[in-house]
Every structure is written in C-alpha cells, then in structure tokens.
Amino acid sequence: MVDKKIVGEKAAEFVKDGMVVGLGTGSTVFYTIQKLGQLVKEGLSIKGIPTSVQTEELAKELGIPLTSFSEIESIDIAIDGADEVNSELELIKGGGGALLREKIIARAAKIFIVVADSSKRVEKLGAFRLPVEVITFGYEMTEKHIRAIGLVPEIRLNGGTPFITDNGNYIFDCQIPEHVQPEMLERMLNMIPGVVENGLFVGMTDLVITLDQEKNVVMLRR
Numbered sequence: 001m002v003d004k005k006i007v008g009e010k011a012a013e014f015v016k017d018g019m020v021v022g023l024g025t026g027s028t029v030f031y032t033i034q035k036l037g038q039l040v041k042e043g044l045s046i047k048g049i050p051t052s053v054q055t056e057e058l059a060k061e062l063g064i065p066l067t068s069f070s071e072i073e074s075i076d077i078a079i080d081g082a083d084e085v086n087s088e089l090e091l092i093k094g095g096g097g098a099l100l101r102e103k104i105i106a107r108a109a110k111i112f113i114v115v116a117d118s119s120k121r122v123e124k125l126g127a128f129r130l131p132v133e134v135i136t137f138g139y140e141m142t143e144k145h146i147r148a149i150g151l152v153p154e155i156r157l158n159g160g161t162p163f164i165t166d167n168g169n170y171i172f173d174c175q176i177p178e179h180v181q182p183e184m185l186e187r188m189l190n191m192i193p194g195v196v197e198n199g200l201f202v203g204m205t206d207l208v209i210t211l212d213q214e215k216n217v218v219m220l221r222r
C-alpha cells in the first residue's frame with residue numbers, strides 16, 4: 001500500500017501545466033490521480049483522459065477536468081499501472097479489465113509512464129495470466145483459436161457470470177507458453193478474429209517508476 005503510494009505520487013511530478021494527461025486504472029495509479037486532484041485544487045491546469053469508467057468517476061470526484069478524443073490532437077503524458085514489468089519494460093496489463101482503453105491511450109501518448117511497486121517486476125512475463133479481450137459473439141470459437149496457438153484461456157467471471165469490460169466484451173485470462181516472444185504473441189493474438197486486444201504492451205513504455213529493496217524510488221528508462 002505504502003509502496004504503491006510512493007511510486008504513484010512520484011509520477012505526478014511529471015505532469016505540467018497545460019498537459020493532456022492519460023489517466024490509468026488500478027490501485028497504484030489511484031495515488032497518482034489523487035495527487036493530481038490535489039494539485040488541480042492548488043491551481044494546476046490539466047485535462048485528463050480516463051482509461052476506464054472507474055477512473056472517470058474517480059477523476060470527476062476529485063475535480064480533475066476531463067476531455068475526450070473528439071477534442072484533442074494528442075496526449076502529452078499517460079500514467080498507468082501494470083501487472084508485470086520485465087527488464088525490457090514490456091508489460092502485462094489488464095488485471096482490472098481496462099487493457100483496451102489503456103492501450104489506446106498509451107499508444108496516443110507522447111510519453112508513457114508506468115508506476116509499479118517491486119512486486120510487479122519479473123524476469124520473464126507470464127506468471128500473471130495474460131488478459132485477452134474478446135467480443136462476445138462467437139467467443140467459444142475465439143477461445144479455440146487462442147488455445148490453438150498454445151495458450152490456456154479461462155473466461156474471467158464476476159460472481160458466476162462472465163466479467164463484462166467497459167466496452168461490453170469478455171476477457172480470457174490466459175496462461176502463456178514458457179518460451180514466447182512477447183512481441184510475436186501480441187501480434188498473433190490480435191490476428192485472431194474476435195480478439196479485440198490483449199494485455200501485452202511491447203515497445204510502448206518510456207519510463208517505469210518503481211522501488212529498490214531499500215524502498216528508494218528507481219526510474220527505469222528505455
């Protein structure tokens with residue numbers, strides 16, 4: 001909890017007056033958003049673009065002005081959490097089900113910052129099952145195709161029924177093969193009809209804000 005707060009709040013230092021800011025989703029970036037809410041109250045002028053309904057509600061509660069893609073040309077900075085980060089700054093995201101909007105916003109951002117306590121740092125991606133967002137039509141067939149490329153998918157449930165994303169889709173949480181290149185897997189999955197997006201973020205992260213064993217803030221750059 002404390003670790004998430006330290007890295008989350010640190011990221012707010014990168015946000016400057018006048019910026020359009022991609023607001024991520026989850027319990028780490030929660031602290032960034034809280035801090036930004038405080039700075040806005042103190043006079044910081046920014047526009048947020050949220051990656052989920054949950055974050056939109058939080059930002060509204062905190063008084064952070066929001067914008068949308070119909071009003072902006074680009075995003076100056078996006079800040080988000082991650083479920084796993086490797087040494088190449090490749091990520092698995094989507095534990096909270098927000099991966100699709102998160103990837104759209106990360107891709108649109110000039111700078112993409114990840115806030116991740118040390119528990120998220122891994123040598124190899126994959127201990128955390130990879131979230132894959134699929135449309136509901138034909139999802140049984142989509143599952144077979146995902147299985148056919150070597151993954152072991154399991155539909156995400158919420159109280160016994162399929163979890164529904166903010167976009168009205170389902171999520172398969174997938175065990176991924178032991179020796180797989182994240183970039184190749186990201187592409188292969190997105191070629192399957194019915195797959196909308198997957199939680200591999202490759203070549204997108206500019207900076208990871210994390211902690212070392214002594215709890216000092218560490219910046220990992222690409």
Ligand SMILES: O=C[C@H](O)[C@H](O)[C@H](O)COP(=O)(O)O
Binds near residue numbers: 027099
């Ligand atoms: O869909 C959720 C997002 O990808 C989150 O950024 C990710 O799950 C990390 O969340 P947390 O900071 O709560 O561990």
